[in-house]
Amino acid sequence: MRKEKMFAMRMSLPDYERIHRKAEQAGMSMTGFLTLSALEKSIVVVNGLDNATAELKAIGRNLNQITTLCNMGKIRCPDLNEVQKVRRGVRFPVWPDGPGLTDGNCLRG
Template identity: 40%
Template sequence: MKKDIKFSTRMTSGDRESIKELAKQSGMSMSNYVTACCLGKQVVVIDGLKEVLKELKYIGKNLNQLVTLAHMGRVTVIHLDSTLQVFSELRDAVRMILERKRW
């Protein structure tokens, strides 16, 4: 949506710096951050998500390779104990991140 109205307000320089830092942490512009907060929207920042998604990507690639080899008949028995262990740890990490952000 096009922003067609300019809104100004007075505040202390400390408050402005705090808002600026919060907006930066959220990955939003100050304008978008303030608008979201004023409209009662929840701004959630999840630390560590990049690493979790990276691990999920690796697991997905490995599983795809195993499935391809199985379809080719080159693999008949697959031991997924280590994959299951890593996946369980990843699941626990995601659960911890989600529980930490409950309000």
């Protein structure tokens, strides 16, 4: 969305630092953070997904390579049991004090 209006405001240094810290933790600019906060939209930060995302991308690349080899006729009937074991072991923290999604609850295979 195009930003057409400029808005300036004054606040105490502690408030500024606290808002700035929260915006950084959310990976957002202060403008974006304050706009979403003021419009009563939820700002959800889930820490620790970088490693899980990297692992899932690697698994996806491996599966794509296997699929390509199958389609080329270079391999037949690959054993995906090990892939299933790895996938079942991946846990995602969904909320800070709650359980994560694991096993086949979110992925069917």
